[in-house]
Amino acid sequence: MSRIYLSPPEVGPDERRMLLEAFDSNWIAPLGPDVDAFEAELAARVGMPHAVALSSGTAALHLALVLSGVQAGDEVLIPSFTFVATANAATYVGAVPVFVDCSPETWNIDPVLVADELDRRAATDSLPAAVITVDLYGQSCDYEPLLAACERHQVPLIEDAAEALGTTYHGQACGSFGSMAAFSFNGNKIITTSGGGMLVTPTGDEAARARYLATQAREPFPHYEHTTIGYNYRLSNLLAALGRAQLAGLDSRITRRRRIQERYRDALGGIEGIEFMPIAPYGEPNWWLTCLTVDPDAFGCDREDIRLALEAADIEARPTWKPLHLQPVFAGNKVVGGSVCAEIFDRGICLPTGSALSESDQDRVIDLILACRRP
Numbered sequence: 001m002s003r004i005y006l007s008p009p010e011v012g013p014d015e016r017r018m019l020l021e022a023f024d025s026n027w028i029a030p031l032g033p034d035v036d037a038f039e040a041e042l043a044a045r046v047g048m049p050h051a052v053a054l055s056s057g058t059a060a061l062h063l064a065l066v067l068s069g070v071q072a073g074d075e076v077l078i079p080s081f082t083f084v085a086t087a088n089a090a091t092y093v094g095a096v097p098v099f100v101d102c103s104p105e106t107w108n109i110d111p112v113l114v115a116d117e118l119d120r121r122a123a124t125d126s127l128p129a130a131v132i133t134v135d136l137y138g139q140s141c142d143y144e145p146l147l148a149a150c151e152r153h154q155v156p157l158i159e160d161a162a163e164a165l166g167t168t169y170h171g172q173a174c175g176s177f178g179s180m181a182a183f184s185f186n187g188n189k190i191i192t193t194s195g196g197g198m199l200v201t202p203t204g205d206e207a208a209r210a211r212y213l214a215t216q217a218r219e220p221f222p223h224y225e226h227t228t229i230g231y232n233y234r235l236s237n238l239l240a241a242l243g244r245a246q247l248a249g250l251d252s253r254i255t256r257r258r259r260i261q262e263r264y265r266d267a268l269g270g271i272e273g274i275e276f277m278p279i280a281p282y283g284e285p286n287w288w289l290t291c292l293t294v295d296p297d298a299f300g301c302d303r304e305d306i307r308l309a310l311e312a313a314d315i316e317a318r319p320t321w322k323p324l325h326l327q328p329v330f331a332g333n334k335v336v337g338g339s340v341c342a343e344i345f346d347r348g349i350c351l352p353t354g355s356a357l358s359e360s361d362q363d364r365v366i367d368l369i370l371a372c373r374r375p
């Protein structure tokens, strides 16, 4: 039996064909027709006017912060419960992440804490330069109250939708709520280019500026002329071809990941001590990862026992994100709340959810979890 991974890439004949077509068309140079088409197709899917294909989701977040004018010494509100890339991007522009706890109802940044923090800071003239939201594990944040609070204080909201391609909130796609948004096509995301990302923006000027910054800030001269510091952040045309084939299969992936979560819920949902990540009624997730918490007293063992039992059977499961306010690298950063995500981290585990996971492999995972139970 081969190892069961958490969320491995799934590629098939369409990916192979489109990659080889790009290869045979000789568009090996970084930019090319598949980059343009991938950008247009992703922008259409998200409902944002412009998209810029980049080398990673982190690069997309970095450029979103640059374009939003976030500068050295500025503070940025960021959920504590997320992957480190969200906060790393803020540090690339010299900004200081201020971490905000999540809501127990959604595991996403708590809109009440954000609103209170913005009100409090407005009164002391210390508003942050931006709020970055993260649509965690494929579930949308609660954008109505978040946008109302940000608009009230004229603070830009940047959406880290790296995990949420295909997710909706009241029928509207994630990635279309912020002044800009970032997607990731890293190997374990719902679609992958083996590595890549996308910045989506409402205006063509911002998209043009992002392309300029992502290609070493080259001025339009025959020689190499530079008036500002740029980056080497563009996606290769070959990988964009792969991304187009993956994007065409997005809905089928969402359906299958949803089915996988439903089977986990059917098998484990009624067991005492197990609670799945709550699904908020306001939206439709893309079901990227199935996550649950384990109450050791009620279940009879803790999530680490489960993770190790799965690992012993060559099955990869992972603890939920370790909150950033508990990460050594951010020791000393401010935090608003923090106990909710700390408790989810203590008890939380992400289960294998790859779109190609077979029912028999999933049954092995379920049986091993049930066998961990102690009376």
Ligand SMILES: *Cc1c(COP(=O)(O)O)cnc(C)c1O
Pocket: 055, 056, 057, 058, 059, 082, 083, 085, 086, 134, 160, 162, 163, 183, 184, 185, 186, 196, 197
């Ligand atoms: C994956 C991820 C990123 C980073 O994307 P990369 O393409 O790996 O750079 C950023 N934020 C979140 C929440 C992610 O899950």
